[in-house]
Amino acid sequence: MGEDIGFWAVAGLLAAVGGLAVAAAMLDSVMGAAAMGHARPVAAMLDPVRETARLLVQQRSVVPASDSVLRLIGTGGIVLAAALAALVVPVGMRPVADLDIGVVWFNAMEVLVWAALWLIGWGSNAAFGLVGGYRIIAQGLAYELPHMFALITAALGAGSLRVGDVVAAQSGLWFVVWMPVAFAVYLLSALAMAFWGPLGQPVDEDLAGGAVSELAAVDRLVFLAGRYALLAVTAAFAVPLFLGGGAGPWLPGWLWMLLKTLAVLGVLVWARWRLPTMRMDRFMEAAWVVLIPAILLQALVVGIVVVARG
Amino acid sequence: MPGGLAMADRAPDRDGLKLDRLHVSLGPVLNDWPAGLVLRVAMQGDVLQEVQADVYAPHADATAFWDEPWHRLLNGERVSRGELARRRAASHLDSLGRLLGVAGWEGAAWSARGLRDDLMAGAERAVITPRLARFARRIGRSRLLRAMTDGLGVIDVGTATAHGVTGPALRAAASGGDATARWQIWLAETTEALADLEPGEADTPAETVEGPRGPVDEGRAPSEGLLSALPSLVNGAELAGARLIVASLDPDLDVLSERATLQAAAHG
C-alpha cells in the first residue's frame, strides 16, 4: 500500500473503463438487434446513446415509503465499486495502483456490489425489487467460493497477490494454458459479478427488472453505467490473471491489453444471447458439488507444480 | 400506517418457521405473461402460497386468434390443411417465444418470434424448414434449458384428466408431464406441422378439430383445463419457477368460454 497514484493516471483509467462500458453496451445492442432479426443490426450501435438521452429527460419515479437513502447508496455503490476495482487492473504491464494485495482488493470491491444491489432492491420498497435483491445474495453464496479459489489459484501460480507479479509470472506461459478450470470458473463468476446474462437473475426480465425494477431516469442511467463498467472491469481483470496481461508481439502492451479485454468482453456479451438464465435453486448444488471440488483440484495441481519448481 | 401501506402479517412457512408474508398480485400485465391472467398470491420470500387464479375477461366479442381457423371449420367452412398447420406452428412458436423469454434466453426467444411472424406472413415451407430445424436443434440440445425446466409443474395423466387438460399438455403428461416435456411437445408438433405446408397438401380440406391448445369442438375451451390446473401447480413454487410454469402452460385467455368469462367477471 501507499504508492503514489497519479491524478492523470486515474483519470485516464476511468476514461478507459467508461469507453469499454460504452463499447459493451453498443456490442450488446448490436447482438440484440441481430438476434431480433433486424436488417441492419449495426445501426443499433447508437441505441445506448438514445437510451441515455431518454433517461436524462425522463421523470424520476418515487415509490411510497421507499428508503431512498439506501437506494441512492446502492446505486452509487455499484459505480464506485466498479471504479475502485479498476484501480488494480493493469493497463499494459502495471496497474495504476499496484497494491501488494491487488487480487484481494479486486475481490473485496466485487463483494461490495452484492451489498449495493441488495440496497437498491430493498430501498425500492417493491415486491419484485426485494426478490431481485435477495437473488443476488443467493447467487453470491453460489459463485463466491469457486470464484475466490480461482483468484487464489492464479495468485498461487505467481506466488504473489500483486497483480503486476501475476502478469510477470506469465512471461513464459499464460496461466490459461495450465489453469483452464480456474479460467473457466473465473469467466462464469465474471458473469455473476456483473449479474449479466445467464447469471443475471437478480435483474432478470421475469421480475420486470428485478432489483432495479423501480429505478427510472437518472437513477437507472447511473445504475446502467455502473453495471456495464462492472462488466468491462471484470472482463479486463481476466487478462492479467490468465491471459498474460499486456504481453504480445509487435503491438504495445496497452493495445494488447485492450484487444484481449475486448475479446473477453465479447464472449461475456455473446453468452447473454446464447444461454438461458440459471436459477439459483438449480445452480447452487452444481456450484458446491461440482465447481468447488473441480477448482480445488485445480489449485492442488498448481500448488504441486509450484512446489516442484521450487 | 406509514405511506398508507399495511404491514405484512406473519404465517408459518414451509420450513417450520413463522415469517412475514406479503399479498401480491402477479399480472394482469407482465412481459411474456398471458395478458389478463391475475394470480393473487401470498408470498413468503419468493415462495408463492394460497394461489388464486383470476381472469380479467377479454371483450365479449373477442375472436380467439389462434383457434380461429378451427372455428371456421366447425361452422362448415372449407379450411385447408395447410392453413391449419401454419396456424398451429405459429401458435406453438408464440408459446415457445414466451417460455424462452421467461427463461431468460432472449436470443432463442427472438428466433421463435421471428419464425412465428414469418409463418403468419406466409413464408414458404422451403424457407422455414431449415430455419426451424436450426432453432429446434439449438434449444432441443440445450442441457441448461432442460436443467432449468425439469420437474417444474408436473401434470401427470391423472391430474390432466381431473382438470380436463387437453392438447399438448395432455400429450406431454405421457412423457413426464413437466415443463420440459411441454416445450418439447411444442417443438415436435411445430416440426410436424411444417410437413403439412406442402403445396400439395395446402388445398386438401381438413377434418380435425384439434386446435393448438386442444379440441375446439367441446363445450369447454381448451385453456380452461390449463387454468384450472394452474393454481395447485404454482402453489409452493418459487417466483421464478412459477413464471416458468405459467409460461409452459400458456393458457390462451381469448378462448375461454362465455361461462368461464362470466365466472371470472363475477369473481373480480
Next chain:
Amino acid sequence: MGDAAFWILAVGAVVTGIGVFQMDSMARATFLLLASFLCGAGELLLLGLGYLGMVIVLMMTMEMVVMAVFMVMYMMNPAGLMPMTMVHNQRPATVIAVVTFAGLVAGILLTPWPERKGARPMDSTMQVGEAIMGPQMLLMIVIGVAILATMIASVVLATDRGRYDRYGDRLERRRPDDPIPGGRR
C-alpha cells in the same frame, strides 16, 4: 494526511456504531454496522496491513449482507415502517456499553506500546502468512478443524431430514426425494 485519515475513520467508526442503535430499520442498522467495520478496516490499511484490512472489508461485507437477510427474517418490524427501537433493557445496556468502551480506550492509552525494531517489512502479507503458517501452524490446523466440525455439527443438529429421508431406508433412490429439489438430477 495520515493523521487526518486516522481521525476521520476513528470518529466514523464510533459514530456509525452508535448509529446502529438509533435506527428503526433493520436494513439501515445492518449497513451502519458494516460502515463501522469498514472504518475499522480503513485503520488497518493505514497501519500498512493491507491484507488484513482487505480481508475485513471482504468478510464483513459478505457477513453483513447475509446477516441482513436473517435480521429481516427474524426480527419484528423488518421494514422499519413502524416506530421501533433497536435497544432493549436500555439503562443497563448503556452502562455496560460505556464501561466496556472506556475500558478498551483506557487499555489503548495505558498499554506501553513497543517501539518499532528494524525496518518496515516489504510485504506484510508474507509476514502474516509466515506467522500463521510457521510457529502457529499446529494451532491453526486445530482451530480450522474445530471450526469445520462446529459448522457440520450445527447443520446436522439444525436439519430435520437425513440421508435416509432423502434416499430411502436402504439408500436405494438414485435421485434424492426433497421437498424443494436442489438441482441435482
